[in-house]
Amino acid sequence: MDHLITCSCGIELKVSRSQAGQTIECECGKTIDLPTFRAFADLPVAGESKASSEPVSPWHGWRGPMMALFSAVFFIAGGMSLWFLLQSNAVNTSYTHESEIAAGNELLENYGPYELSLVWNDYESYGLGRKARPGFYLWNEFAKGRRSLSTTCGIVAGVFGVLALGVWLSARAHAASRRSSAAEPSGA
Secondary structure (H helix, E strand, O other), X not given: OEEEEEOOOOOEEEEEHHHOOOEXXXXXXXXXXXOOOHHHHHOOEOOOOOOOOOOOXXXXXXHHHHHHHXXXXXXXXXXXXXXXXXXXXXXXXXXXXXXXXXXXXXXXHHOOHHHHHHHHHHHHHHOOOOOOOOHXXXXXXXXXXXXXXXXXXXXXXXXHHHHXXXXXXXXXXXXXXXXXXXXXXXXX
């Protein structure tokens, strides 16, 4: 990055940090001792308008933190949506009540009289037990809940993705307006 140093005659000269501590000659013939490397920070930057105190980057101010926040929420919610969708798809939901009844009937049809009497004795001794939902039903409910969570996270990711896109477009428009205003002649 180049800096400006002003000669006693009024001419501004461009110098770089690599010239720190050296001596240069002005167009008027005078020699100028350049400051040390540390003192270069006090010199004005070449090409920077002295009248403009507005930051050069459109990401300074509110745009930078908002873009970071919206992007982070977009990626986190999108990742969670994919994770829930993978969990939902890992569950076999093709097993239904009808499948359970058909499997039980097939099992009983293959039993002989002796096996059927053992099953009947077990029911007489232990009873049917506590009524509970079958495991396939619980897995189907789990998959349904994961699909719902995946949809919700997908919607959140979409909203924050649109917000991040809006901030990005705002920064581009801001930068373009700064470039066009800098290109206009100052006397106009």
